[in-house]
Amino acid sequence: xxxxxxxxxxxxxxxxxxxxxxxxxxxxxxxxxxxxxxxxxxxxxxxxxxxxxxxxxxxxxxxxxxxxxxxxxxxxxxxxxxxxxxxxxxxxxxxxxxxxxxxxxxxxxxxxxxxxxxxxxxxxxxxxxxxxxxxxxxxxxxxxxxxxxxxxxxxxxxxxxxxxxxxxxxxxxxxxxxxxxxxxxxxxxxxxxxxxxxxxxxxxxxxxxxxxxxxxxxxxxxxxxxxxxxxxxxxxxxxxxxxxxxxxxxxxxxxxxxxx
Amino acid sequence: xxxxxxxxxxxxxxxxxxxxxxxxxxxxxxxxxxxxxxxxxxxxxxxxxxxxxxxxxxxxxxxxxxxxxxxxxxxxxxxxxxxxxx
Numbered sequence: 133x134x135x136x137x138x139x140x141x142x143x144x145x146x147x148x149x150x151x152x153x154x155x156x157x158x159x160x161x162x163x164x165x166x167x168x169x170x171x172x173x174x175x176x177x178x179x180x181x182x183x184x185x186x187x188x189x190x191x192x193x194x195x196x197x198x199x200x201x202x203x204x205x206x207x208x209x210x211x212x213x214x215x216x217x218x219x220x221x222x223x224x225x226x227x228x229x230x231x232x233x234x235x236x237x238x239x240x241x242x243x244x245x246x247x248x249x250x251x252x253x254x255x256x257x258x259x260x261x262x263x264x265x266x267x268x269x270x271x272x273x274x275x276x277x278x279x280x281x282x283x284x285x286x287x288x289x290x291x292x293x294x295x296x297x298x299x300x301x302x303x304x305x306x307x308x309x310x311x312x313x314x315x316x317x318x319x320x321x322x323x324x325x326x327x328x329x330x331x332x333x334x335x336x337x338x339x340x341x342x343x344x345x346x347x348x349x350x351x352x353x354x355x356x357x358x359x360x361x362x363x364x365x366x367x368x369x370x371x372x373x374x375x376x377x378x379x380x381x382x383x384x385x386x387x388x389x390x391x392x
Numbered sequence: 393x394x395x396x397x398x399x400x401x402x403x404x405x406x407x408x409x410x411x412x413x414x415x416x417x418x419x420x421x422x423x424x425x426x427x428x429x430x431x432x433x434x435x436x437x438x439x440x441x442x443x444x445x446x447x448x449x450x451x452x453x454x455x456x457x458x459x460x461x462x463x464x465x466x467x468x469x470x471x472x473x474x475x476x477x478x
Contacts, residue, residue: 350413355402
């Protein structure tokens, strides 16, 4: 991440799955916001002098709660990077963890607020943290990392969330090439009893479940056929019914171990 | 009633069924709907389509009127933006 300390409006550039996103901060708390952003985006650094491909403008008005502002900035960075890669790659609303030895990565697809960040927080330590939000997959199966800050609830059930640096909760970004080894749909259910149940979906059912959790899918050529080919190459999309994310560890390990 | 197929974004077929993408919307199609979509590139009467569905999938189950089943499937496809009615 590069910071320009010489102008009234200040910039940093973060790497969001290969998109250098410039964040220009102005207002009376620009210094404070930039300091926090530098810490929070520690795993998405760019080399000094990296030019921004796209830009997010932030006005740090002192009437705003800093943590609320930082959460909005994270969302804006994600949206801006996703829009910048429209039509160029598969973008899934999914958390992703990887094996540090093999680079095999498993994506866990789910709508917002249904378990992705909790899974990453629970199972991420000891593995590579790829993302808790947007999993980007190229045609050859390469996964582009996006180890963004995590939005964690202040207390269980709280509406308020704090942006949290990955390193502060024991998460480590990928240090090598990543390839997709598994595609799972999270189906968390408080009423689920017993160990997780894994259901491998027929290709068409998998597509129907995956498509709503993609971004800009129709902008790609042959979008459905590519998604079908990818899911079939991975042995199908797996829907996992579970209650506690800690119970998914064995499933994750099996998928990572089975990867070529 | 006659219908004609509208352009769609992409389509995947497996075992006589299909999933189509229309803009950002994904739609799962039954075997009847899949045959209908295949057979009406140009304006086609529902009676002709009914014969083609029966030829492709076999006779309708006991108690099911094939003409009404095809009409119902066609109405659903029109509502989903996959067919237009002429």
